[in-house]
Structure formats: structure tokens, C-alpha cells
Amino acid sequence: MIYDIAILGAGPAGATLARLIHNGWRVIVIDQRNLGETAGFIKEKCCGGLLAPDAQKVLAEQGLGVPGEIMSGPQTFSVKSVDLDNGITRYYQRHYLNIDREKFDRWLVSLVPGAVEKRFGCIFKDFEDCGDHFDIHVHNGLNEGIIKARVLVGADGAGSRIRRKYFPWREGTEYISIQESYETNDVLPHYVSVFDKSTTDFYSWIIQKNNHLLLGSAIPGNEDAVAKFSSLRLRMRELGYISGDPVKRTGTFVIRPRSGKDIFTGSERIALAGEAAGFISPSSAEGISYALRSGAMLAECINKFGTGFSKHYKKRTGVLRVNLAGKNIKAMAMYGRLARKLIMKSGILSMNVNPRRLHE
Numbered sequence: 001m002i003y004d005i006a007i008l009g010a011g012p013a014g015a016t017l018a019r020l021i022h023n024g025w026r027v028i029v030i031d032q033r034n035l036g037e038t039a040g041f042i043k044e045k046c047c048g049g050l051l052a053p054d055a056q057k058v059l060a061e062q063g064l065g066v067p068g069e070i071m072s073g074p075q076t077f078s079v080k081s082v083d084l085d086n087g088i089t090r091y092y093q094r095h096y097l098n099i100d101r102e103k104f105d106r107w108l109v110s111l112v113p114g115a116v117e118k119r120f121g122c123i124f125k126d127f128e129d130c131g132d133h134f135d136i137h138v139h140n141g142l143n144e145g146i147i148k149a150r151v152l153v154g155a156d157g158a159g160s161r162i163r164r165k166y167f168p169w170r171e172g173t174e175y176i177s178i179q180e181s182y183e184t185n186d187v188l189p190h191y192v193s194v195f196d197k198s199t200t201d202f203y204s205w206i207i208q209k210n211n212h213l214l215l216g217s218a219i220p221g222n223e224d225a226v227a228k229f230s231s232l233r234l235r236m237r238e239l240g241y242i243s244g245d246p247v248k249r250t251g252t253f254v255i256r257p258r259s260g261k262d263i264f265t266g267s268e269r270i271a272l273a274g275e276a277a278g279f280i281s282p283s284s285a286e287g288i289s290y291a292l293r294s295g296a297m298l299a300e301c302i303n304k305f306g307t308g309f310s311k312h313y314k315k316r317t318g319v320l321r322v323n324l325a326g327k328n329i330k331a332m333a334m335y336g337r338l339a340r341k342l343i344m345k346s347g348i349l350s351m352n353v354n355p356r357r358l359h360e
């Protein structure tokens with residue numbers, strides 16, 4: 001049997017596409033993670049798990065509210081920005097939702113209609129273009145198999161195999177993200193963002209997830225990420241942000257699109273959505289809203305234009321390109337040492353926090 005559409009990846013982009021695509025298509029969605037109701041995970045998604053206002057807005061637009069059991073704790077209302085390059089610290093009010101990312105992905109998948117076939121715990125290896133369809137080579141941990149589909153959608157994130165084959169990332173856009181988890185009995189009353197040129201030209205973060213602190217960083221892919229992360233860890237220990245040994249470490253790629261040249265939505269019978277297409281903020285690495293939006297836009301174009309969706313999808317996502325251009329301008333102010341110094345020194349948009357209550 002030949003499917004009409006094979007969606008590779010059931011993260012926010014793939015799950016949204018699978019949820020919104022019309023019933024008339026024979027659709028299969030494949031993911032290496034076990035995202036079904038009861039199964040455990042083969043591989044956990046490495047993520048800070050903050051649902052930014054943009055993502056909250058898209059969910060609202062899609063008629064969705066996040067169930068309570070997906071929330072993590074504490075819910076905090078500010079970011080402490082620690083600029084180690086300039087020796088300045090400021091607090092900024094922020095409205096993120098602190099969520100459990102695995103539960104969030106599982107919830108989105110649970111909304112995909114039963115008519116869509118789901119193949120979880122299934123690794124996509126490669127594919128061949130056979131003219132009128134693709135042969136997709138998969139492995140379920142025990143056996144190899146071939147799935148046939150007329151249209152291929154890469155919603156497989158920053159490490160996308162389809163993206164790498166057709167439109168590899170440009171130099172300087174691929175970052176390696178490492179995240180470690182530390183046990184804690186305290187409540188950190190804010191998120192922490194760390195600017196430290198000796199670690200990365202992007203940023204590092206500390207986010208509490210119940211009784212664990214996540215220390216993470218996104219480091220340029222051409223640098224020794226492990227060594228850079230080790231010195232960040234040391235620094236954060238010296239400054240008292242973390243203590244003890246990590247109980248868990250995860251790592252993955254994260255993309256930092258520098259211009260419209262880094263966005264690729266696909267060609268005739270192949271489409272890319274979410275981070276695989278390059279849709280992620282270059283200023284904050286917020287990618288969930290872009291994944292939800294591009295997944296929905298692709299569903300809309302396939303539903304309306306059938307297999308002739310490609311040029312319409314490219315046009316439809318123009319609004320995301322414009323948005324990312326704006327984020328690149330923001331990134332220049334945030335990550336230029338002098339510009340950041342001026343902004344943080346001025347105190348503009350910052351808030352006062354009573355330090356005695358923070359045990360500092």
C-alpha cells in the first residue's frame with residue numbers, strides 16, 4: 001500500500017500537521033520516540049520546556065488549552081539576565097508557562113485522529129525517490145522495513161535527515177545544545193539567562209522543573225561544546241547556581257537561522273515544517289510556536305491545494321520569515337556586547353526584585 005503522505009517526526013510540527021490534515025488523505029506519522037499512551041520513551045526531546053506567549057497564542061488560535069497535568073513547577077514570572085561579559089544583572093518580567101515537554105508532545109499526539117496511522121519507536125533511516133512515490137527505509141529496533149508514500153514531510157527537527165540531504169544547514173547556523181539536570185530542594189523564583197562569550201555567542205539558561213534544575217547552553221557547532229559546557233558548569237557552581245553532580249545529561253542540535261536563506265520549506269513532493277525548515281527564533285531559541293504554526297500552515301495548504309501545495313506553502317510561511325527577520329534584528333541588540341551593556345545599564349524594561357527574599 002502507498003500512503004499519500006508520510007510525516008517524519010511527531011514533535012509539535014508533525015503532530016499539528018497530522019491533527020489538522022483532512023480525513024481524505026492516507027497519512028502515516030513516524031517517530032523514533034514511543035509517543036503512544038502508555039509506552040516509555042526511547043529518546044527524550046532535549047528542551048527547556050518554556051511555552052512562550054507566542055506559542056500560547058497559537059494554541060489559543062487553534063482552539064486548544066493546555067491540560068493541567070502538563071504543567072511543571074514552579075511557575076515564575078521573571079527572567080534574571082546575568083551578563084557575565086559586562087558584569088551586569090537585571091530582572092525582566094516574562095510570561096512563560098513552565099511545562100513538561102515530554103508530556104506536552106504526548107498530549108499533542110493524543111489529539112491526532114485515529115484515521116492517521118501512527119508508527120512510534122520507529123527510526124527513519126533514509127529514503128529513495130522512485131518517481132511517483134518514495135521508499136522510506138525505517139527500523140523499529142528489531143527489523144528494517146520500507147514504507148511507501150507519495151509525499152514526504154520532514155518534521156524531524158534540527159537533525160532532519162531530509163533537510164541535510166536536500167538543503168544542508170549553512171556554516172554558523174547549527175548549534176549543539178547540552179542540558180544537565182541537578183537535584184534541588186529549593187524554589188528558584190525566576191528563570192536565569194546567562195550571557196558569557198567564553199561559552200557561546202548565544203546564551204545559557206537555568207530552568208527549574210519541579211525538584212530539578214536544568215542547566216543548558218547552545219554552543220556553536222564548530223566549537224568544542226563539551227569543553228565549553230564544562231567551564232560553564234564550573235562557573236555556575238562558583239556563582240552558587242548549581243551544586244552536586246548532574247543526574248542526567250542530554251544533548252541535541254539546535255538551529256539559529258541568520259536570514260531568510262536558512263529557511264527551506266521543500267520542493268514539489270517534499271515539504272519541511274518546524275525546525276527542520278529553519279523556523280526557530282535566532283534570539284531566544286523559542287521554536288514551539290513556529291513548529292505549531294508551520295505545521296498548521298502546511299495542513300492548510302495540503303487541504304486546499306492537494307499535491308500542488310508546495311509554492312502555496314512557501315508563500316503562506318512568508319509571515320514566519322518576516323517574523324524571523326525581526327528576531328534577527330533583536331538578536332543583534334541582545335548579543336552585541338556593547339549594545340547589551342547600554343540596554344541593561346539603562347534599566348529599560350527591567351524590574352526591581354527584593355534580593356533579601358532570594359537568599360542572595
Ligand SMILES: Cc1cc2nc3c(=O)[nH]c(=O)nc-3n(C[C@H](O)[C@H](O)[C@H](O)COP(=O)(O)OP(=O)(O)OC[C@H]3O[C@@H](n4cnc5c(N)ncnc54)[C@H](O)[C@@H]3O)c2cc1C
Binds near residue numbers: 010043051289
Ligand atoms: C536544549 C533546547 C531547549 C529548548 N527550549 C525551548 C523552549 O523552552 N521553548 C521553545 O519554544 N523552544 C525551545 N527549544 C526549541 C524547540 O524545542 C524546537 O524548536 C521545537 O521542538 C521544534 O519542533 P519540531 O516539531 O519542528 O521538531 P522536534 O520537536 O525536534 O520534533 C522532531 C521529532 O522528530 C523525531 N525524529 C527526528 N529524527 C528522527 C528519525 N530519524 N526517525 C524518527 N523520528 C525522528 C524526534 O523524535 C522528534 O519527536 C529548545 C531547543 C533545545 C535544543
